[in-house]
Structure formats: C-alpha cells, structure tokens
Amino acid sequence: MRLSGASYERVAKAVNEVAASHGRHDVQTDSSRVSRWINKGERPRQPVPEYLAQALTKLCGQPYELTSADLGFSSSRPRRAGEGWSARAVVAAILDTTRSDAVTDDRTPPRARLLRGAELVTAVQPWLHLPDDEPLPEPAKPGRQLGLSDVDRIHATTSAFRRLDNEHGGALSRLAVVGQLQEVTHLARTCTFTEDTGRALFAAVAELASVAGWMTHDAGVHGEAQRYLLLGLQAAKQAGRHGAGIGGHLLNCLARQANHLGHAEDALELVQAAQYGTRKLPPGRLRALLCSLEARCHAVLGDIAEMERATAAAEAALAADSGEPTPSWAAWFDAAEFHVTAGVCEFLAAEHVPARAERAITLIAQGTGHRPAERVRSRAFDHIALARAYVRAGEPEAADVATSTALALMGSVSSTRVGDRLQELDAELKAAPLGGTVVESRERIRAAVYPQ
CATH class of the missing domain: 1.10.150 (DNA polymerase; domain 1)
Known part of the structure; x- marks a missing residue:
C-alpha cells in the first residue's frame, strides 16, 4: 500500500x-x-x-505479477528472487502492460512507478543469475506453426520503427510500437514453434520492448518506459544464450534513462551489470557502447581517471569490431557516436578542469560532422552539447550558432528529451557572463521550450 x-x-x-x-x-x-x-x-x-x-x-508498477502469497494471504511460500521471470509470466505481464497502455491518454495518471537505487538493481539481478535453459511453455491455445522466417519479418519491422524513432522522435510512433509488441507477444502465447524458433521469438520480443521503452522514455513517460525495458530484459532471458546481446542493450537503455534523469549512481550500477552479463561476447560495438556509457557515468560522478580508462576501452573495443553484420540495436554506435560521447565526457570533466572544454569541442564537432543525416534527434543533441562546450570555453558567438542549428533540428522531431537538454543549455547560458549574444540565445531557447 x-x-x-x-x-x-x-x-x-x-x-x-x-x-x-x-x-x-x-x-x-x-x-x-x-x-x-x-x-x-x-x-x-x-x-x-x-x-x-x-x-x-x-x-x-511492479515489473512482475504479485501473488496473494506476497501479500500474506496464503499459506504457500512467498515469491523467490527471480520468480515471475518464466516465459509464461513474462508473456502475461507484457500483454497486460500493452493492453493498458493502448487505452490510456495524456490525462491518465502513470501506472508504473519509477524504480531507483537498490530496488532497481534488485529488479535486474535475475538476468545475471537465472539459468539460460529454462523450458519454454506449451502454447495456451495452439495455433499456427511459427518459423524463423516469421521472426526475421518481426526484426525487419522493429528496425523500421527504430529508424522512425531516430528521424522523428519517439512520441509519434510510440503507440504503434506498443501495438506491435502486443501482437508479437500474443504469438508467443498461441503459436507452436521449435526450440530454436521459440528462443529467437523471445529475442524479437525483447528487441521490440527495447524500442517501445526507448520511445516511451523519449516521450517523457519514464515509469512506463522503465517497465517496458525491464519486461524486455525478462524476455531476453527467455531467449537463452542468444539473448545476452539484446539483454545488454536493454540494460544500456535503462542506464541511459537513469543518467538522463540525474541518477548517475544507478546508471553506473546498471552499465556494470550489463558489462558482466555480456563479458563472454566478442569485442565489438556492444562492448564499446557499454564502455563509453561507463565513461560518461564516471565523468558525471567526477572520477576523471576512471572516465579516461573507460573511454580508452571503448575505443579499443570499437577498433576490434569484426565487421560482421551488426544487429540494428547496436548499429547506432559508430565512430560518430563514440566521438560525441567522448566529447561529452570531456565537457563534464571540464567542470573540474576547465581547459578540457577545448578538447570537448574538438571531439563533438568531429562526431557530429560524420552523423548520418537521418539521425535527426542525435544531431540535435550533438549541437546542444557543442553549444554547452562553447559556453564553457567562453565562446558565446560559436555557442549561438550551435544553438540555432539545434533549434532548427528540434522542429523536425517530437522528443521531450531534446527539450530537457535545451533547458540544460539555458541553465549553462544563464551562468555565463551576460552579453547580447547570450541574451538572444536564451530568448530563442525559451521561445522553443516554453511556447506561448
């Protein structure tokens, strides 16, 4: 209660x-x-x-179904850690969440409570410790036979949704992805399939949940976003050993969300859990993006030596990428993303060593110069970060140019996170020495973030 x-x-x-x-x-x-x-x-x-x-x-807003035993109304034993992560329980929880989400609107109070601290870490621990070979259940109402070609089509649809998210932001397509997640999860309940197809299907469910969670986070509904990501992590566990990669990505999403909300300690715990859970995978983009995120967490917490170590590890992992076809959930982390993230780390480090602001400008500019044109939201973030670095370096005119570019890009996406980052830029400008350029930049930001 x-x-x-x-x-x-x-x-x-x-x-x-x-x-x-x-x-x-x-x-x-x-x-x-x-x-x-x-x-x-x-x-x-x-x-x-x-x-x-x-x-x-x-x-x-629990990430698993409570039972009457959990409430003390049964003589049976209470729930053990990890119980509720069975395939049947995961399917039921996703179907319940997507059905409820589909009938809500902006006026409906959020159903899911945002987990933090030990409660959040406890919620992800079973992904690390539960066995990977739990049997998949028989379908509740046996339907058609599902094959790997069906799963491939699900992955293709998920990739299309991810492209829409990158180009236009999460708010516009969020409920369409939620509906797709509900439909695909329903297949796990009603279809028959081989062991290999069943594991692949749960990996596809996990990937869809990652997109639904990320779009929901981008729309600013953070408790529900976290719930989708946690449910995706549970589905990834049901994918067996083939779910390690997508599970690591889901923890990466949870950590990025925590970082965005100002919970750097939680973010570091989550990214380190992801690194441990994916330690047996070969070096490549997933390891690089996790090390890069770890570096950012250390930078936020002021541990510059650890930031530098993790940044070097990210660069080495990216260089060691085999060049094999990359899953769409990892393809976004390329050299451009690495350089921008490293630049943001340098910007954060400049709070302690102001001279590092110049290095931040160089790295962010290098990254955004190689961003694919369709990564509109990422380019907006890049220019906001670049503007903040210019402010920190005492270059208000250059900051104003980067701000103008970010505001132009903001008009092309529907993302509350872009607005959040612009508010951070506004706070940076507010603390800068007053001048005509700074005042004009702030006026344009406030007009975009707080329209009349």
Missing part, C-alpha cells in the same frame, strides 16, 4: 475492476473493507486475495 501511494478507496475500486474483468460482478469491495484488511488483519474471502494482488501489481 505504501509503494502504491493509493488511497483505500482507489485500491477498492481497482479490486472491483479486476474482479469484473474475471466476470465476478458480485465482488464489491469498499474502502472500509480495505482498511480492515490492513489495519485489523481481516482476511478477504476467496478469490479476492488474487484480485487484490493483481490490483496492487498495477498500482505499484
């Missing part, structure tokens, strides 16, 4: 809604009854404990 933050009346209403979804319209709980369960230890009659567990799962 404390985690949910819900009133007794809200919990009662949620229980009644769950009961009605099961056809039990005779269950009519009220706030006084919920109060007696909690404050007087009364035990609800069957099957209300299970309905209460389902209601609190949604209200708490």
Whole structure:
C-alpha cells in the first residue's frame, strides 16, 4: 500500500475492476473493507486475495505479477528472487502492460512507478543469475506453426520503427510500437514453434520492448518506459544464450534513462551489470557502447581517471569490431557516436578542469560532422552539447550558432528529451557572463521550450 501511494478507496475500486474483468460482478469491495484488511488483519474471502494482488501489481508498477502469497494471504511460500521471470509470466505481464497502455491518454495518471537505487538493481539481478535453459511453455491455445522466417519479418519491422524513432522522435510512433509488441507477444502465447524458433521469438520480443521503452522514455513517460525495458530484459532471458546481446542493450537503455534523469549512481550500477552479463561476447560495438556509457557515468560522478580508462576501452573495443553484420540495436554506435560521447565526457570533466572544454569541442564537432543525416534527434543533441562546450570555453558567438542549428533540428522531431537538454543549455547560458549574444540565445531557447 505504501509503494502504491493509493488511497483505500482507489485500491477498492481497482479490486472491483479486476474482479469484473474475471466476470465476478458480485465482488464489491469498499474502502472500509480495505482498511480492515490492513489495519485489523481481516482476511478477504476467496478469490479476492488474487484480485487484490493483481490490483496492487498495477498500482505499484511492479515489473512482475504479485501473488496473494506476497501479500500474506496464503499459506504457500512467498515469491523467490527471480520468480515471475518464466516465459509464461513474462508473456502475461507484457500483454497486460500493452493492453493498458493502448487505452490510456495524456490525462491518465502513470501506472508504473519509477524504480531507483537498490530496488532497481534488485529488479535486474535475475538476468545475471537465472539459468539460460529454462523450458519454454506449451502454447495456451495452439495455433499456427511459427518459423524463423516469421521472426526475421518481426526484426525487419522493429528496425523500421527504430529508424522512425531516430528521424522523428519517439512520441509519434510510440503507440504503434506498443501495438506491435502486443501482437508479437500474443504469438508467443498461441503459436507452436521449435526450440530454436521459440528462443529467437523471445529475442524479437525483447528487441521490440527495447524500442517501445526507448520511445516511451523519449516521450517523457519514464515509469512506463522503465517497465517496458525491464519486461524486455525478462524476455531476453527467455531467449537463452542468444539473448545476452539484446539483454545488454536493454540494460544500456535503462542506464541511459537513469543518467538522463540525474541518477548517475544507478546508471553506473546498471552499465556494470550489463558489462558482466555480456563479458563472454566478442569485442565489438556492444562492448564499446557499454564502455563509453561507463565513461560518461564516471565523468558525471567526477572520477576523471576512471572516465579516461573507460573511454580508452571503448575505443579499443570499437577498433576490434569484426565487421560482421551488426544487429540494428547496436548499429547506432559508430565512430560518430563514440566521438560525441567522448566529447561529452570531456565537457563534464571540464567542470573540474576547465581547459578540457577545448578538447570537448574538438571531439563533438568531429562526431557530429560524420552523423548520418537521418539521425535527426542525435544531431540535435550533438549541437546542444557543442553549444554547452562553447559556453564553457567562453565562446558565446560559436555557442549561438550551435544553438540555432539545434533549434532548427528540434522542429523536425517530437522528443521531450531534446527539450530537457535545451533547458540544460539555458541553465549553462544563464551562468555565463551576460552579453547580447547570450541574451538572444536564451530568448530563442525559451521561445522553443516554453511556447506561448
């Protein structure tokens, strides 16, 4: 109840809604009854404990389904760590989340609570420690036979959605991806498939969840975004040993989200978990992007020596890339991305050693000069970072040019994150020595971020 933050009346209403979804319209709980369960230890009659567990799962935004045993309403044992990561449980959780998401709108309060600290680390730990060879379940309602060619088509559709996200931002296509995730997860429940196809299907579900989570994060709905990414991580575990790469990418997404929200310690824990879980994979883009993100976390935390070590490791891993075809979820990390990220690390380090701002400008400019034209949102981020580095270096005119470019690119994407970064640039300009150029830059930023 404390985690949910819900009133007794809200919990009662949620229980009644769950009961009605099961056809039990005779269950009519009220706030006084919920109060007696909690404050007087009364035990609800069957099957209300299970309905209460389902209601609190949604209200708490848990990344797994609670049971009546978790609430103390059963003589059976409580849930063990990692329970709820079975293929059947993952499928049920994704279907429930996507159905609910599809019928919400901007006025609906967020369902998922953002996990932080030890709670977030605990939520990802089973990916590291559970075995990779858990059996896949038989379909609940056996349907058509699914083959690897079907899975290939799912991957192609996911790649198309990822391109749309890069070009236009996540808000425009987010619900379309959520619908695709629901449909593909439904295949895991109803189709028959071989062991290899089943594992590949769960890897495809994990990749789709990563895109849904990232688009949701880009739209500024952070609790729901985190939930999609955690569900994707659970699906990646069901992909067996073939899910290590996409699992590492999902942890990378969770870490990037934590960094964006100012939770650098959480981000570092997550990226280090990803590095441990993918340690047996050959060097290449995934290792490079994880090392690069680790460097950024160290830079935020002010550990410059560790930042430099991790940046060198990222450069070495990228140089060691075999040139084999790269999964679309890793292809975005190229030399341009490496140089921009290294430049951002130098910019962050310039808080402690101001002379590093010049190195930041060189690296960011080098990276953005080689960005593919279709990476519109990334180019906007690049120019915002470049403007901040110019401000730090005492070059307001150059910062104004980079700001103008970022604002022009912002008009082409629908992304709350671009607005967030522009607000950071505005704060940087506010702290700079006043001058006509600085004032004009700030006026244009505020007009774009806070339109009348």
